[in-house]
Amino acid sequence: MIEIFDFRKGIDDGILQKLHNRSKLENREIAKKVEEIISNVRERKDKALFEYTYMFDGINLDKSTVKVTKEEIKNAYKEVGEEFLKAIDKAIKNITEFHEKQKQSTWMDFKEGIIYGQIIRPLSQVGIYVPGGTAAYPSSVLMNGIPAKVAGVERIVMVSPASKKGINPYVLVAADRIGINEIYRVGGAQAVAALAFSTESIPKVDKIVGPGNIFVAMAKRALYGHVDIDMVAGPSEVLVIADEAANPKYVAADLLSQAEHDIMASSILVTTSLKVAQQVKTEIERQMEYLGRKEIIEKSLKNFGAIIVVNDLQEAIGIANDIAPEHLELNISNAFEIIGEIKNAGAVFVGEYSPEPLGDYLAGPNHVLPTSGTARFFSPLSVTDFIKKMNILYYSKDSLREAKEDVITLANSEGLTAHANSIKVRF
Ligand SMILES: NC(=O)c1ccc[n+]([C@@H]2O[C@H](COP(=O)([O-])OP(=O)(O)OC[C@H]3O[C@@H](n4cnc5c(N)ncnc54)[C@H](O)[C@@H]3O)[C@@H](O)[C@H]2O)c1
Numbered sequence: 001m002i003e004i005f006d007f008r009k010g011i012d013d014g015i016l017q018k019l020h021n022r023s024k025l026e027n028r029e030i031a032k033k034v035e036e037i038i039s040n041v042r043e044r045k046d047k048a049l050f051e052y053t054y055m056f057d058g059i060n061l062d063k064s065t066v067k068v069t070k071e072e073i074k075n076a077y078k079e080v081g082e083e084f085l086k087a088i089d090k091a092i093k094n095i096t097e098f099h100e101k102q103k104q105s106t107w108m109d110f111k112e113g114i115i116y117g118q119i120i121r122p123l124s125q126v127g128i129y130v131p132g133g134t135a136a137y138p139s140s141v142l143m144n145g146i147p148a149k150v151a152g153v154e155r156i157v158m159v160s161p162a163s164k165k166g167i168n169p170y171v172l173v174a175a176d177r178i179g180i181n182e183i184y185r186v187g188g189a190q191a192v193a194a195l196a197f198s199t200e201s202i203p204k205v206d207k208i209v210g211p212g213n214i215f216v217a218m219a220k221r222a223l224y225g226h227v228d229i230d231m232v233a234g235p236s237e238v239l240v241i242a243d244e245a246a247n248p249k250y251v252a253a254d255l256l257s258q259a260e261h262d263i264m265a266s267s268i269l270v271t272t273s274l275k276v277a278q279q280v281k282t283e284i285e286r287q288m289e290y291l292g293r294k295e296i297i298e299k300s301l302k303n304f305g306a307i308i309v310v311n312d313l314q315e316a317i318g319i320a321n322d323i324a325p326e327h328l329e330l331n332i333s334n335a336f337e338i339i340g341e342i343k344n345a346g347a348v349f350v351g352e353y354s355p356e357p358l359g360d361y362l363a364g365p366n367h368v369l370p371t372s373g374t375a376r377f378f379s380p381l382s383v384t385d386f387i388k389k390m391n392i393l394y395y396s397k398d399s400l401r402e403a404k405e406d407v408i409t410l411a412n413s414e415g416l417t418a419h420a421n422s423i424k425v426r427f
């Protein structure tokens with residue numbers, strides 16, 4: 001069960017290091033396994049892909065069954081209710097609105113005899129990973145697919161692990177709603193490797209995006225360079241900062257919401273009140289009793305959960321910035337006053353009526369967010385992930401003549417005489 005650590009007499013670095021999510025990426029055993037899967041799929045292609053799918057997901061696939069058919073998507077509609085369709089269409093509207101604001105335009109500037117600028121182009125082909133091991137994620141279909149659509153990506157290839165019953169119908173309907181129709185029922189590190197290198201059934205893509213468990217996150221990280229990736233988006237995390245006025249019931253519920261994702265998910269509370277700390281612990285135990293997924297929650301809270309008591313908000317902010325959580329909830333009075341001090345978090349949820357699951361599903365901001373401490377340098381998934389830029393340059397003869405001596409001087413300073421010559425031969 002989740003433990004309370006009292007840091008009021010001094011921050012315990014040992015405990016903090018243990019809680020650091022970046023340590024998950026240092027797990028040598030998992031890294032070795034992932035490397036082995038990647039090299040096997042690279043060499044033996046479909047054969048290895050189907051073997052691993054049988055080993056981890058328990059389903060037998062071949063070239064003729066790996067791709068989801070139109071018929072399956074049609075049948076999926078029979079299994080989802082009207083209420084789901086209404087909710088998902090609302091989510092699509094909000095997520096699209098949010099991401100439309102991220103669009104970038106080609107720009108050109110003109111000086112006398114000079115034109116320069118940047119041309120924006122969508123990526124041609126991207127792979128989106130939609131998790132499906134311990135739960136199915138129709139919401140992740142939208143969060144991955146909508147920014148790609150808004151950017152104008154031509155070919156979106158979706159992979160998601162299936163069970164014996166096939167891919168979850170809610171996932172298939174979500175994909176259909178936003179116009180994704182190239183879907184393969186494979187997951188894990190083997191699916192990521194297939195997207196990076198091609199197999200006989202799955203043609204490779206230029207970039208792989210999307211969240212997944214530690215195997216998926218490590219595979220994406222290992223394959224960066226063969227293919228582009230968005231970020232490391234592994235097991236979910238939430239860090240809540242709460243003061244003495246926070247409602248323990250809400251705080252406990254939000255910690256539990258992320259713990260249910262994965263045995264490696266992490267839920268951390270940092271509070272200035274010992275009373276709130278104790279009440280949240282009691283609430284967690286109470287609420288757990290009526291939730292499902294108890295086994296996952298228990299493991300996650302025991303290994304990656306913590307309640308930390310600190311002296312003041314400054315200490316709490318320091319810990320949050322150090323851990324750089326995927327989600328940061330500010331459950332404190334006047335939260336907007338301290339937002340300027342938050343440096344590292346994938347997404348910040350302000351006030352007690354902005355619980356993290358609101359962002360997971362409906363509000364509009366993307367839920368594919370950096371984890372394992374990588375919010376120090378990665379950003380949430382956005383339209384920018386699906387575009388690239390090309391610089392464009394034009395000089396007239398007169399403009400080049402004016403620039404000539406400076407270019408030659410700079411080329412000579414690097415000892416690159418052929419560069420200097422390329423200018424000289426024109427005059
Ligand atoms: N960071 C984010 O933005 C974000 C968003 C949504 C979900 N998530 C996370 O996505 C994850 C979803 O995980 P999941 O497991 O439900 O689905 P998943 O699709 O990520 O992983 C399932 C796959 O993992 C592989 N796998 C499982 N056990 C294995 C083993 N022992 N060895 C090798 N491969 C193995 C299998 O191939 C299986 O198909 C959760 O951790 C959740 O927290 C993160």
Ligand SMILES: N[C@H](CO)Cc1c[nH]c[nH+]1
Binds near residue numbers: 139235236360
């Ligand atoms: N909290 C997850 C991101 O870490 C996203 C999600 C999808 N469905 C529910 N939650």
Ligand SMILES: [Zn+2]
Binds near residue numbers: 236257261
């Ligand atoms: Zn969630």
